Amino acid sequence: MKLFLILASLVLLIVFVFYQRSKLAKNKVVRVISDNCAGCQLCVKKCGAKALGMEERENGKRIVVNPDKCTACKNCIAVCRFNALELVNRKQEEYQQSFLHNK
Ligand code: SF4
Numbered sequence: 001m002k003l004f005l006i007l008a009s010l011v012l013l014i015v016f017v018f019y020q021r022s023k024l025a026k027n028k029v030v031r032v033i034s035d036n037c038a039g040c041q042l043c044v045k046k047c048g049a050k051a052l053g054m055e056e057r058e059n060g061k062r063i064v065v066n067p068d069k070c071t072a073c074k075n076c077i078a079v080c081r082f083n084a085l086e087l088v089n090r091k092q093e094e095y096q097q098s099f100l101h102n103k
């Protein structure tokens with residue numbers, strides 16, 4: 001009985017952690033603060049979801065985020081020494097990006 005309770009608690013804990021993670025991924029996404037970025041690409045190497053990449057833009061090379069792949073795990077934020085990444089509201093970011101693209 002004791003073992004059953006321990007196993008049930010563990011399963012509940014795992015379900016809870018997965019639920020919290022998927023909720024975070026649904027609501028949040030990473031944004032690059034380009035002015036702070038040194039272009040070291042540590043974040044690109046750290047992102048297991050392959051949501052970050054370096055792209056050539058008209059004003060030079062830039063780190064770009066693929067929001068469809070970002071799981072909001074914050075691993076990239078943890079390795080960035082330049083305070084160039086932040087977690088933001090996904091809907092707000094999508095709105096701002098669509099606004100910028102339609103400019
Ligand atoms: S780790 Fe930070 S400074 Fe380095 S490329 Fe990524 S965002 Fe830029």
Ligand code: SF4
Binds near residue numbers: 050
């Ligand atoms: S939060 Fe996680 S998934 Fe999103 S870009 Fe950073 S490392 Fe990749």
